[in-house]
Amino acid sequence: MRQILLNPGPVTLSERVRSALLRPDLCHREPEFAVLQSGIRAKLLRVYDLDASAWASVLLTGSGTAAVEAMLISCVPRERALLVIENGVYGERMRTIATQYGIATISVQHAWDAPIDIGRVRQALVDNPTVSHIAVVQHETTTGRLNQLQELATLCAEFGVSMLMDTVSSFGVERIDFRQWPIAACAATANKCLHGVPGTSFVVLHRKRFTTQSTSRGVYLDLNRYLLSQDGGGTPFTQSIQTFYALDEALDEFFDAGGVSARRNVYEQRMDAIRRTLLDVEIQPLLAPQDCSCVLHAYKLASRLSYEDLHDALKAAGFIIYAGQGNLAAQIFRISAMGDIQAADLKRLQTTLVSVLRI
C-alpha cells in the first residue's frame, strides 16, 4: 500500500523526483555542480517570473528553518530593529531566532486563530522608528491561515520598511506580489509546495534591498557569503547534492504541470473535496474557507474520537495526518494537500475518513 503524507512537509514524492536521487556522485567544486546549482537558482526565479537582474535565489543545505534563520540574521542592520508579526508557531519561531541572535526585536502578537491586526502593526511602526524590516509568515501552517499581506505591504511601503517573508509553506502556490510589495527576502524550502526532497532550502532576495542593508550575525547562515559565492558558481560549504538533483527535477515537473496557478488549482480541488467529506460527517473547519491557504486546513476534533485514535486509524489505511501544535494540540488536526497525491488516493482518503469518522 502506498503511504500518503498529508502532513505539511515533507511530501509524498513522485517517482520522477525520487529517481533523480540516483544520479551520479558529484563534487561540489566541479563545474558540473556549478551548472546544476545555477540551473536551480534560475528555475526558482522562474516560478514567479522574476527578473534575474533585480532578484536572486540563494540555495542552502538545511530545512526550511535554516532559510528563515539565514534571512532574519543577514538583513537587519545593527543599529536598526526587526518587527515580527505573530499569529502562530512560525511567527513565534521568528521572534525566538531574532532575539537569540541579539537583534533588536519588537513583536506584535495575536491569538493563534486571529488575522493580522493592521492597526496594531501601524501603531508599532509609529512607536518604533528604528524598525527597518517586518518579518511575517504568509501561510501560518499552525492553523492554515493565509495571512492577507496586501495592506501590510502598503503599510511597509508607507514607512519605508522592507518585508522579510516566511513563505516556506506557500512558495510555489500562493500569490506573492514581488513587483509591488517591498520584499527584501522570502525564505522557502524544497520539500513543501515544490515537491522536492527535504534537505535543501532557499531564500529569494531583492538584490538592491538586500545588499544595501545587510549585516549578518552568523557564519554558516550568512546569506551574503552564499550570494557572493553562488553568483561566482561556487558554494561556501558542501551542499546536499542529491537533494539538489531532486529539486531540479521537481522544478521541471512543476513547470511541466503548468506552474503556480495550475498547482494552486490542484490543491484547491483536493482541499475542497476533503472539506466536503469532513462536513458530511460533521467535522468543522477551524477557519472560514476564505481565510485559508490552499495548502493546509485545520479541523476541530470531535469529542467522539481522540487525535491519537484518528491518526492511528488513518495511518493503518496509509494516510499520515498532522496534530495541532501548542494550545491547539487538544483541539484540532490538520490535513495538507501537498505532494504526489493521485485521484485514486484522494478517493480512498475520502472513503476512509467517512468510515473512521461516521457518526
Ligand SMILES: *Cc1c(COP(=O)(O)O)cnc(C)c1O
Ligand atoms: C514547515 C515550515 C517551516 C520550516 O520547518 P522545517 O521543519 O524547518 O522545514 C517554517 N515556516 C513555515 C510556515 C512552515 O510551514
